[in-house]
Amino acid sequence: MNAPNSIAHLLPDVRQRPVPEAFLEALAARFGPEQLSTALAVREQHGRDESPFDVPPPTAVVFAQSTQDVADTVRLASEYEVPVIPYGAGSSLEGHLLAVQGGISLDVSRMNQVLSIDADDLTVTVQPGISRKTLNEAVKHTGLFFPIDPGADASIGGMCSTRASGTNAVRYGTMRENVLALQVVTPSGEVIRTGTRAKKSSAGYDLTRLYVGSEGTLGVITEVTLRLYPLPEAISAAICSFPSVEAAVRTVIQTIQLGVPIARVELIDAGTVACLNRYSKLTLREEPLLLMEFHGTPASVEEQAQTVQGIAREFGGQDFEWAVTPEERTRLWSARHNALFAGLQSRPGARPISTDTCVPISRLADCILETIAEVEASGIPYFLVGHVGDGNFHVGFLIDPNVPQERVLAEDLNHKLVARTLRMGGTCSGEHGVGLHKMGFLLEETGTSAVEVMRSIKRALDPKNIMNPGKIFSL
Template identity: 60%
Template sequence: MQNDLFPLPETLTAALSGQFGPRFSQGESTRLQHGRDESVHQPMLPQGVVMAENSEEVALTVKLCAEHGVAIIPYGVGSSVEGHVLAPHGGISLDLSGMNRILDIHAEDGDATVQAGVTRMQLNNALKGTGLFFPIDPGADATLGGMAATRASGTNAVRYGTMRDNVMATTTVLADGRIMKTGGRARKSSAGYDLTRLLVGSEGTLGIMTELTVKLYPIPEAITAAVCTFPDIDSAVQTVIQTIQLGVPVARIELLDPLSLSAINQFSKTSLAEAPTLFFEFHGSPASAAEQAETVQAIAGELGGTDFAWATRPEDRTRLWQARHDAYFACLQLKPGCRCFPTDVCVPISRLAECIAATNADIAQVSIPIALFGHVGDGNFHLVVLVDPENQAEMDEAAWISSRVVERAIAMEGTCTGEHGIGLGKRKYLVQEHGDVAVDTMRAIKMALDPHNLLNPGKILPATKAGCAASA
């Protein structure tokens, strides 16, 4: 946990102390904060933490670390669930949370440029009065830099896409300390390789994004939310499939199982029915939002859905979606002191019912509590597998069910992670999903951009028998 095998060179420590003063720390409490996240992995501490405030300071830190062969791990707010911010090789944790300036808002063009430490809620608060909003909502108030690094999405992805679709440009520091600009504010371009898309989802292994330009969207004229309960999970999922196949432009469709709702009721003091439930949200004009809701209500009714309740007042919608966002932390309270062994697969919408049914059959075979919920409008669902990391039997059960659901999703031409990313936890599935040639290509890109494997080492790429530097 302490990573004492990776001491910092004294010359590097002196250089960072001289440059950053109190914004460079080797205190154990600061290191511990930056060497853990929301994942089930044990803490892995960096040897020091730098609090950067602009791209130039990031570049200087990276250049100094490169000169000394020391790893750099970007850090936002630590909300990762796959070990992205842990330091298995020690090094410097580069905290970007102080880079929280909104640099430009171009309301007439529908975009904004921000530093990487700006959070999604901070951006949306700054947009009040413009008639615009930033829609990507992973639940946690994550930094936009972290969201871009993991290609995050969330409840609105079925209508507005993921970070992949909404990052237009970046300022990125490369492994040798050079600063690179990618993309631009034009809505399309055919000029050269799409380096922005290469960086989005690279989890800090190819470069450190310090500024982002993101798309903004008009706030809908009318927003209607609804809740509907079902006799079983399959009926709820079939409602989702038919809604999508009919082309209803629903903004959000969330599925929660009875255990999730029981946890939410206890945590959020709500009184939701503890049965398979769908949460919906519809955006548009008052007439179109109402028409969407009526269409979905009819679909749900044919499949056994009952108690279709509408919420049109902002405070009611906020309460509903806050309860949904509380689901992860609510589930943790079902087993005090536990950690979450997360799984978030995504499959083609036509295979969703089959995948969830088989997953529920697996859940019935284990002894640990497992909640199921997710952004089923785009085929993405999560398992919150509650374990005591010190209990090997529980960890074995969690690993078994995680591998079962992941391998099933890949067999259905889906993915091992819809939005959490690979990090440390899912490296072993990368070849299974993409094949040797694709992973070798990823490794070649990593080696070209980071030949000494200093940027977030140990993440994404699986280890190789030959001990390639890019897999260390």
């Protein structure tokens, strides 16, 4: 299949809706210059993310400091039928926060407080603008932690909106399993609560799960109640190098199929290891490797490690190299989380196009190997990492933004990867969400009837289509 020469079909459908001057005047009267900005620099900051799209910035930015601020903003936006795009840390990868239909950005980063810690119940309630690292600093004195860790220091509200996960998901699950309750401002400006601090409920529709993963298209999250977990008594991190990517992945598959409760297991291919060495000043063996972490009692951690070491040796894996101290572990995981920046440093001036597929664990090796062969044949620079314990991996294509055909080629490779993933029973997005970039893929994955059900929910809850319009699917 030859990629087309034009990138026109890859660009978002930008249809700017009018923002009445009376609306901006009403916002100014309500918030004043401390919380409302129309400065170009501020608007541009809120009008771009880590996606490959360039879209005009929002007309204004409101900095909310309370649920009431959010409710008043949304109520005014509903009155004037102006789009509202929630904004947290700005770290999304799929165009979630871009103002494709104009409107305003609603920044909740100042809503960054821990509202209550209920250590006896293993829960915490926070505002949406708090980042995951700040949250863990706030609760560590209790002996508890929040395990979901996407690469960026993302906001909790954004993580809810995209149903994020990260390196710990193989043991602790994703945001879907770890959000107990929400406070949400609806598209009419009404404040509702979903869920409770109880561990389970059979009361009515599961609205919490509806909003988790809705990408800001159904309302604005203003409070979140999360599960916490006891800090493990023992933590050990290990690196194991392999002669091939296939050997590393086969080790992971057998580890998961044997039921080893590994906490983290990340695949990094040889080229990406070289990038990490240069970027993070490491001296890792430049071969495909697994970066693993084991949690539990000292005895259980030792047992897990011995089991996985034995499996690795069957596939030609080296003896484990251990990161013993917290500082050593942090350095390794920080390097892994910086894979995107390490890749970009390897090709100065490049722009990334990131994939985010997930397959059943039994098909993981087949999917990764076929993908690598196809990308290698294309000649386009790339990096590859993966939360392979749950079948999720990422290829980052490093394209020259001044060469449109590279963008076309990368998107063509991405489409082939998604088609392969769906054929193997997987999904187009394991954690990044749909946003703008995967709208076509969602249709391929779920079919027109399922997407029409989603549209029906959107129309019922947001009849004026003001909440982050133009994302997930078109109306």
